[in-house]
Amino acid sequence: MRTARAAGDEMGEENAGVPQGGLSSAEAAARRASGLSNDARRRTSRSVGEILRANVLTRFNALIGSLFVLVMVFGQWQDGLFGVIALANTVIGVSQELRAKRTLDRLAVVGEQRVPVVRDGRRVEVPQDGVVLGDLILVEAGDRIVVDGPVAVSRSLELDESLLTGEADPVPKEPGDEVRSGGFVVAGGGAYTAAAVGRDAYAARLSEEASRFTRTRSELLEGIDRFLRGVTWLLVPVGVLLAVNQFLSADDLSEAVVGAVAGVVTMVPEGLVLMTGIAFAVGVVRLGRRRCLVQELPAIEVLARVDVLCVDKTGTLTEPGMDLERIIRLGRDLPVDAALRALVAADPSPNRTMRAVADGLGGGPGGWSAMCAVPFSSARKWSGASFGEHGDWLLGAPDVLLPRGEAREEAERLGATGLRMLALAKAPGGGLAELEGGAETALEPAALIVLAQRPRPEARDALRYFAEQGVAVKVLSGDEPASVGAIASVLGLHGADRPYDARGLTAADLGDVLEERSVFGRVTPRQKQEMVRALQSRGHTVAMTGDGVNDVLALKEADLGVAMGSGSGATRAVAQLVLLDDDFTAMPRVVLEGRRVLGNIERVANLFLTKTVYAILLSVLVGLAGVPFPFLPRHLTLISALTIGIPAFFLALAPNRERVRPGFVPRVLSFAVPAGLACGVATFAGYRLAVDRPYTVFAENRTTATLALFLLALWVLVLIARPLTRWKALLIAVMGLCFAAVVADPPLRRFFALHLGDPRNDAVAALIAVGTGAVLWLALRQDWYGRAADLLGRIRRPLCPDHCGYGWPYGKG
Template identity: 70%
Template sequence: MLRPTGAQVTDVRQSPAPGLTAAQVRERVAAHQTNDVPRRSSRSAADIVRANVLTRFNALIGTLFVLVMIFGEWQDGLFGGIILANSAIGVIQELRAKRTLDRLAVVGETPVKVRRDGELAELEQREVVLGDLIVLGTGDRIVVDGTVAASQGLEVDESLLTGEADPVHKAPGDKVMSGSFVVAGGGTFTAEKVGREAYAARLVEEASQFSLSHSELMAGINRFLKYVTWLIIPTAVLLFASQLGSADTTGEAIVGAVAGVVTMIPEGLVLMTSIAFAVGVVRLGRRRCLVQELPAIEGLARVDVLCVDKTGTLTEPGMDLDEIIVLDDDLPARPALAATADADPDPNATMLAVREGLDEPAPGWEVTETVPFSSARKWSGVAFDGHGTWLFGAADVLLEPGAPGRRRAEELGSTGLRVLVLARVPDGALASPDRKTGPVRPAALVVLRQRIRAEAPKTLEYFAEQGVAVKVISGDNPASVGAIARSLNLPKAERPVDARTLPGDLAAMADVLEDNSVFGRVGPQQKRAMVKALQSRGHTVAMTGDGVNDVLALKDADLGVSMGSGSGATRAVAQIVLLDNSFATLPYVVGEGRRVLGNIERVANLFLTKTVYSIILAVLVGLVHIRFPFLPRHLTLISSLTIGIPAFFLALAPNLERARSGFVPRVLRFAVPAGLACGIATFAGYYLATEYTRSPFAENSSTATLALFLLTLWVLALIARPWNWWRLGLVAAMGAAFLIVLAVPWLREFFALRPDNVRNDVTALAIAAGAGVLLTVALRWDKWLTRLRDPSGQQYGKSNT
């Protein structure tokens, strides 16, 4: 238990210190001594343009485009439009996401209370200037560095900076650092380091910018790109060498080699990933959900355990005073309760409910000492001159078993009511290192009724259907929490666990957490330990919260979700902030994450299949020393109809599949056999047409184009599974577009297609059909073997075969 610290009480919000004058503020603004730091939620427009334009693939495609313009026809340079399209779409989407994030960040930012010209004012964090007198209350995040000017039992948690778990009492003259937060009491401090000079701002600038890095998904895609880069170099050299020896002219050789190399590049994969993330941010923004880090969207999809605090999540933040049960008629319970409520300069939701519900006016007793409420203590204390010392807090913490009112409190708590006790203790107890220096004399039970959120039952039902386990982790009485959870039909809620009985060993704690879903009397450090225990069992844990006691757990969870009405500290450390304070938003949040991840996997399958068949074709052509079967315009047509256009729709489509581990091997298990089938079958049809029919190149290349298009269209159909009307319609539309190109003379001429050799075309159709059947059987066989090794189905998605 924390050591109580007595303090002479004055309301720091009414402190005589006037703070800066308007003239002093203007001077500091002119001198750029403001707290203007980069927003955590977005990078600059220049960085966005640079990241989308100056890419390795744009440079490579641009070089190949110049070669085709010099040695070939302009129609074969259509692929150069990829540079403009990729860059423009990427920049536009990310700028759109940036505007959404910046707008929501302003709305969701906790204002800072300062004293200026003797008046209390609320400012945006960036409006704070050097020398401002900043007023602190429980739950406030400290946004700049400074020195304490006044303290009213001020206790600060610096664990996010130092790793030390115990809150630190701050007296006048002590230093406070940005990045810490107030867990109890209040006070004022003078800002001494603002903007980029503040400690936390330096950390944020280095590590917390808007980024697509540090993501399992992006790490997997970068692995693909690394493999492809190493394969492209030797394959391109082989292809160029073979084309110089087999083509009639140098120009034909260069155009043929460029066609092979361009197709190997998965130029749209990173683009589609960026678009999917950015659109996810915008969609969530429309639901008043602020995503402070883009990789958080990926985390949404992987969540399989959701830890929620009862207050503010299952119940509304506010409460109603239900009744006051006097336990000792000899004590002035009602006047003491009114005085205690009136003495709190920074009341929490509980004390506000008492203030509003009491019909007893404050007696005006003079306060001599106080101990502010903290979630670790679970009580607050006030000493009055001539009227005794009083504690107000949890009944099962302050009252020993068998004490008057303890049994009654437990009975009421088991019905879902929140029960607190007002008790008198000997004078001087608050100034003692140990508050139990004398007996606790209970005066009254204070019963509060909590408001259950109307949307909570449906939200819990959604998570149960989606396989997400919900754990209610609360600081309240276990029986009360259990009663509310049972009323919401939460699974395993019939056995609420008192966290004070939990084992300290993480493995043993994890066993208890797996078997139960409701936990009461959980301290801040225990919340953190419970998150780690769940993670030790391989769970991806999301934590929701709104109070300072949730901050450490939010920071350690795989995904921290804060309510918009929560404390500044919780909103600062959370990756996602629900600005509408609605628990019902969480299903949309999780669903958006799943949509993004599931669709990116589909898109990756498309692009990697193209890369594999391009490399196979280039190697076979290089070894056999024949002319490359395609002009660049042929592959532009095929890639547009079977990859580029479908990928855009697939990346943004609805998708509720739960994310699974093994992204890289799963994509490779599809893309490698699919690419092999496409590459080998296409080469076989082209080789037969070239060697045995001796047809002109235009006819042979048309045969190869027909074979490759049919196979890649079938691959698209496999990737689009499970089929529905719009996915089948998408595949059919791409097939119809290709038929239109073949049917319209000027389009056929533009793309250099001559499907005049019926024998070659029938051969291509037969080879494509046979390869498609073999590919489907091979993928089915692989899926069957995978399920034998992994019956849970975590490693293979039903959508890809």
């Protein structure tokens, strides 16, 4: 792994440094059969049982089922269509989530990082659930600790346990020291013995205590849950009022029961949960086709809200590998090649930079024996080793190892062209130990190592897309600022000509500098985390991409962590999204998918909540007026199917590029409440006028109310679908023609109990619907509802912070 090797020697050399110990294959198989394996694999989806329970055993399904039984007992089977539709909704919801689960589980297996263990004296890689009690697990920089146990071998092993303890400093680990799952290796390497696996491991116990399947906060799911809780509380008093009125005003018991059922069923927004689940599930499947593993489902929602994207340079804007371009020797004649080969050989877990140096030098032994070694870490920005009589040698950042002078200026000049610069320096005897302890030691410059980075040519289009969409991109890199700025400039990032050295940043000016600058160099892992926090404190929704161990803390802190598939195990463990093909250019498509899901769910929520509002209002008005309920369940089933159910399915899956703003709940209420009030008042007015006219029968009055409500509900659909495209206009026209076909066809008319007996009543109801629709359009366009709320002092602004994009949420067409 450290240098280029012949194919025939690959296996033998790979196992040359394997420590003694470990299990045999037979022992591992026996322990696995005994249940002593690491079976607490992180779940990316709910189990089949949980999916069935979540979709079938709901309070609304129980309510719909009970009402269905009442209709079957007291009414006609045509009025039980709502039960069939509810069953179909449940089947569709289960099938879509199972489809998403299969996609997630398949990608999770493909993307899971395997764990190197010692079996039969050889290094083998097993899946995480293949680790068993007593396994000797090998680790190097970037690996995460998957189970608990004591350290068996330490080669300058250092762990970051901040995700468990909150302590920021790396912790050195010596043989006998305990490591716990959830930590990750920041420097060195070694091995530890699995002493607590599966649900006995520390991180697994924490997860079980938290009892959380998804940890990402979801404003959308929280908002929908608030809607459902509110509707549940309203159902009881309104349902009781309606039921009492129906029993008092109806001619017989059957008519009373069916009328009460019709009102209660319409109040239930059961399709809202279905459409939300379908939108999320389809989003997961679409992202899966693009080789994006969603590890927490609400991450899809966060994608839609992102307005700042923080990226690491290496592996994101540049390809992971580098090429050794040349070596510039400095000062007196020093054994530069021998020192570099010896440093490569002394590194127990070489990173990409060391592998590039090794490949550029070609084969050949180091020749020197290392007495001790200090592995590279992002905090130190150098690695080194002591070679006895050959001296102490260090390899790292020129601005860390070189004094001010001609050599350092040359390194800065070359770095400003986009090259990656390293400095090789020799320390006086004992200097390595002094430097590791934090003391300053005079170093003798030996050489500049020039590495060529390969910018991803396709990253330019991705950066251009984010600029067009108003998503600010911040490059946070540990490399020299000028080098980072040069790479970013090649890719066309705005502000790349003014890179900022993060070593001069203070906590006081961190937020202001982040707002002004786009490229930062010499950023430590802890600073990356602080930068994410500073952006969040200013109201930004932050996504962070990375692939190295130095990105872990920032990935964990960000609203959305995005890891590269070839990145370290630690980064992939804490990220909510993994790009399995390391393709940064997939990010625009990923963001678009998040916007599509969330924007469309908001449209669908408006449809269902409008129905709930007008159903509640109609039930209250009918109860107070003491008249029979104007609809049979089949009437409302027809209206809901043509103006909500079928259109919602298409709207939930439609393209949508708008960036979503905070305020889901007030934005939906600011549309659904006035729209529902308009539908309820106008429908009741048309129905009451028909009832008060002499010589009309109740069946005809119901038809008048059905016509009025359908026209208004179709107009609400038009408002929600705006701006209208060709397919949306066609969808609305088809829904209108379907209703017209039901009215015109005698068999269908009889099936849905529609009676066209009084044209004057129907004309009056239609005029009321048209007039109310015009008033609703003006009210939403001028935000009358929001202004009224503001005047009443119920909220600081008209239900939204920036005029009424909330009152008119879908464009003015």
